[in-house]
Amino acid sequence: MTDTVKFVLDESRIPKRWYNIMADLPSPPPPVLHPGTKQPVGPDDLAPLFPMALILQEVSGEREIDIPEPVRDIYRQWRPSPLHRARRLEKVLQTPARIYYKYEGVSPVGSHKPNTAVAQAFYNREAGVRKITTETGAGQWGSALSFAGALFGIEIKVFMVRVSYNQKPYRRAMMETFGAKCIPSPSPETNSGRAILEKNKDHPGSLGIAISEAVEVAATNDDTKYALGSVLNHVLMHQTVVGQEAIAQLEMAGDYPDIIVGCTGGGSNFAGIAFPFIGAQLRGGKKVRVVAIEPSACPSLTRGRYAYDFGDTGHLTPLVKMHTLGSTFTPTPFHAGGLRYHGMAPLVSHLQELGLIESKAYQQSEVFSAGVQFARAEGIVPAPEANHAVKGAIDEALRCKTEGKAKTILFNLCGHGHFDMQAYTDYFSGKLVDQQYEEAELAMALAGLPSVTA
Numbered sequence: 001m002t003d004t005v006k007f008v009l010d011e012s013r014i015p016k017r018w019y020n021i022m023a024d025l026p027s028p029p030p031p032v033l034h035p036g037t038k039q040p041v042g043p044d045d046l047a048p049l050f051p052m053a054l055i056l057q058e059v060s061g062e063r064e065i066d067i068p069e070p071v072r073d074i075y076r077q078w079r080p081s082p083l084h085r086a087r088r089l090e091k092v093l094q095t096p097a098r099i100y101y102k103y104e105g106v107s108p109v110g111s112h113k114p115n116t117a118v119a120q121a122f123y124n125r126e127a128g129v130r131k132i133t134t135e136t137g138a139g140q141w142g143s144a145l146s147f148a149g150a151l152f153g154i155e156i157k158v159f160m161v162r163v164s165y166n167q168k169p170y171r172r173a174m175m176e177t178f179g180a181k182c183i184p185s186p187s188p189e190t191n192s193g194r195a196i197l198e199k200n201k202d203h204p205g206s207l208g209i210a211i212s213e214a215v216e217v218a219a220t221n222d223d224t225k226y227a228l229g230s231v232l233n234h235v236l237m238h239q240t241v242v243g244q245e246a247i248a249q250l251e252m253a254g255d256y257p258d259i260i261v262g263c264t265g266g267g268s269n270f271a272g273i274a275f276p277f278i279g280a281q282l283r284g285g286k287k288v289r290v291v292a293i294e295p296s297a298c299p300s301l302t303r304g305r306y307a308y309d310f311g312d313t314g315h316l317t318p319l320v321k322m323h324t325l326g327s328t329f330t331p332t333p334f335h336a337g338g339l340r341y342h343g344m345a346p347l348v349s350h351l352q353e354l355g356l357i358e359s360k361a362y363q364q365s366e367v368f369s370a371g372v373q374f375a376r377a378e379g380i381v382p383a384p385e386a387n388h389a390v391k392g393a394i395d396e397a398l399r400c401k402t403e404g405k406a407k408t409i410l411f412n413l414c415g416h417g418h419f420d421m422q423a424y425t426d427y428f429s430g431k432l433v434d435q436q437y438e439e440a441e442l443a444m445a446l447a448g449l450p451s452v453t454a
C-alpha cells in the first residue's frame with residue numbers, strides 16, 4: 001500500500017458524532033452580546049432566527065453531539081470524502097514533504113458547505129419551519145442550502161452578493177434547479193438593501209450586507225428562519241466530520257500531520273479539518289502547526305482588530321468578539337467570493353488569540369498560480385477559495401525542500417472550481433489583478449466599531 005493515492009473509508013465510517021472543540025479549550029471564548037444591552041444573549045434572543053436545537057448546539061459545552069440518522073443518511077450521498085496523497089504534486093515540487101488533501105469537492109454542490117446545510121435544514125424541518133433565508137458569496141453555500149431545502153421540503157430564499165451573482169450565473173441556475181429563489185444583494189426587497197442602494201445604486205455587495213438582508217426577512221416574518229453558512233459555533237461543529245474522517249484516513253496511511261492548512265472566509269472549512277486535530281492536541285496528543293490562509297484584500301485575521309463587532313453591515317445581528325475589519329468594510333470585488341467577509345468565526349479568532357493557530361494572507365494572482373500548478377499535477381481544478389489553501393500547502397512543501405525536512409502536510413481542498421472558470425479565464429488573460437484594500441476605508445470601518453466595555 002506504499003503508493004496508495006486515495007484513502008477511502010466505507011460509508012459505515014461516516015462519523016456518528018460532531019466534535020465540539022468548546023469542551024477542550026483552556027478558556028471559553030468571550031460571550032455573544034445583545035447589541036442594545038451589551039449583556040450576554042440567551043437562547044430566547046436567538047429564537048426568532050434559529051430553531052432551538054441549533055441554538056442549544058451553539059452554546060453547548062458537550063464534547064460530542066450525536067449526528068441524527070436522517071442527516072447521516074444524506075451524508076451517504078458523498079461522505080466519507082476521499083483523502084488524497086498528492087504524489088504527483090510532490091514530484092513536481094521535488095519536495096521531501098508528504099502532502100495530503102481532503103477533497104470536499106465530491107459533495108453534490110462541489111464544496112464542504114452541505115455538511116452543515118443538511119444538518120441545519122434537518123433541525124429546521126424538525127421544528128416545523130417552512131421557509132429559510134440566507135446569504136451567499138461564491139454561491140457554494142446558497143447551492144448547498146438549496147439542495148438541503150429540496151430534500152427536506154423547505155422553501156429557500158438566497159441573497160447573493162451582487163458581484164458574484166454577475167460573475168457566476170450558473171450558480172444561480174443551480175440554486176433555481178433545486179427550487180430556491182436567488183436575489184442579487186443589495187436588493188430593493190429589504191430596508192437594509194434599500195439603504196445601501198440609495199447611497200450607491202451600483203454597490204457590488206458584500207457578505208455583511210447580504211447577511212443583513214437575509215436576517216431582516218427572517219426577523220420580520222414569523223414563518224421564516226435564517227441560516228448562516230459559516231462563522232457560528234454550530235456551523236463549525238457540523239464541519240468537523242471532515243477532520244474526523246481525515247484522522248481515520250491518515251491512520252490508514254500510517255501518517256499524522258505536522259502542518260494543517262485551510263483557507264478562511266468565515267472559518268468553517270478550516271475549523272472542519274483542523275478542530276479535531278487541535279482537540280486531540282489539547283487532550284495531550286501530538287502538537288500540530290495549524291495555518292489559516294486568507295486573501296490580502298480581506299485580511300481579517302492578519303490585519304483586523306480582535307474586538308466586539310456586528311456580524312452584518314446593517315447591524316441586525318448580536319455582537320461577537322472576533323477579528324474584524326469593521327462591519328462596514330466592503331472588500332474589493334476579487335474572485336474568491338466566499339472569502340469576502342469582514343469578520344472571522346469567534347472560535348477561530350479565539351484560537352488565534354490563544355496561540356493555537358497561525359494566519360497568513362496571499363494575493364489572488366499567486367493563489368491562482370498555485371491552483372493552476374495543482375490542477376496540472378493532480379487533475380482537479382480547485383475553487384478560488386481553495387486555491388488559498390493550495391498555495392499555503394505548496395509554500396510549506398517548498399520550505400520542507402529548502403530545509404531538507406520530510407514533514408507531513410494536510411490541507412482542505414474545500415471545493416472544486418467548475419463554476420469559477422471565468423476567474424481562471426481572467427487569470428490566463430492577465431485580467432485578474434491583485435487587489436489592495438484601502439487603508440483609509442479600513443481605518444474608517446474600524447473607527448465605527450461598537451464600544452463595549454469589558
Ligand SMILES: Cc1ncc(COP(=O)(O)O)c(C=O)c1O
Pocket residue numbers: 111112137138139140141229230231263264265266267268269270337338339383385386414415416
Ligand atoms: C469553496 C469555498 N471555500 C471556502 C469558503 C469560505 O467559507 P468558510 O471559511 O466558512 O469555509 C467558501 C464560502 O463560500 C467556499 O465556497
